[in-house]
Amino acid sequence: MGRLAEKKGCKYLIQAMSQVQVVMPDVELVIIGDGPLRVDLENMAAMKLRHYRFLGTQPPQVVKNWMNRALLLAAPSVTAATGDSEGLPIVLIEAQAMGLPVVSSIHSGIPDAILHGQTGFLARERDWKILAEYILFLLNDRSLWQQFSQNGQERVRTQFNLRSQTSILEDIYSTTLRPKASREQGAESRGDVVHNSISKC
Template sequence: MGRLTEKKGCEYLIKSMARVQSILPNTKLIIIGDGTLRSELEALAAKLLTNYQFLGVQPSDIVKSWMNRAQVLAAPSVTAAQGDSEGLPTVVVEAQAMALPVVSTFHAGIPEAIINGQTGFLAAERDVDGLTEYILTLLKDNEKWQSFSIKAREHIKRNFDNSKQIKALESIYGSCL
């Protein structure tokens, strides 16, 4: 979910999903969003994948519905050739708040939101093999998926709650004044 630009790493996700589908052919990749790379990514998916869908931009209720049906959210962000990079993609936090494990990358602020090996998995940028391994692990190991799901939601509630963060920020301001 997001803009289909280089920094989102969708090219690597599509390549990874081709490998996943060779092992678990019923696995479907859903891409929600639009952007400058959409036609290029659709062409790559048509060449490599058997089960995928590009939905374009969708309203938040449709996005939420897809996230509730998903087993894994993949967000393989990368630093683009021109240096463009993420901060912390909101969807990574939202997914975990919905008890949806995330497979992502060691990129920008993402490691602050995902506890690697506990609430999700982090691979190196552009690491198709790592993404594939981690997606397959979560799709094939229901106990691990369940554990990650529970821990992800707890982690976000504990560390990303707006009211708690506002109080912490007010405390910092208070100590500076």
């Protein structure tokens, strides 16, 4: 799900899914979104895949319905040739909140959202063979799928809760805006000030 641009890594997902469908022929790849690479990706999928759909841009409720039907979310982001890259794709948080395990890549802020081996799997950028292995792991192991589903939901509740994160951010602002002398005095009272020492060899 997302804009069909180079940084989304969709061509590597198609390559991975071609390997997945060798083992599990009935598994279908559904791509939601549009962009400059759509025609090229559709042509690639036509050559490599048995079951796939390109749905184009869809309203939020349709996206939600597909996420409820899905077995996992795959988002193998990469750094584009131009240097363009992701931040932290919100769809990864949304998927976990809905109990959907994620297979993605070690890219930008993604490891902050997905804990490898706990809430999902992370492959190196462009490593479609490992991506395929991770997808097959989750499709073949129901207990692992359930574990990732539960862990992902819990992680979103604890680490991406709007109210608690806003409170943490407000505390950072308050500390930063406090006068310097007050900050230093507070640090000393907590024993946080560390004095540097120089050791001679």
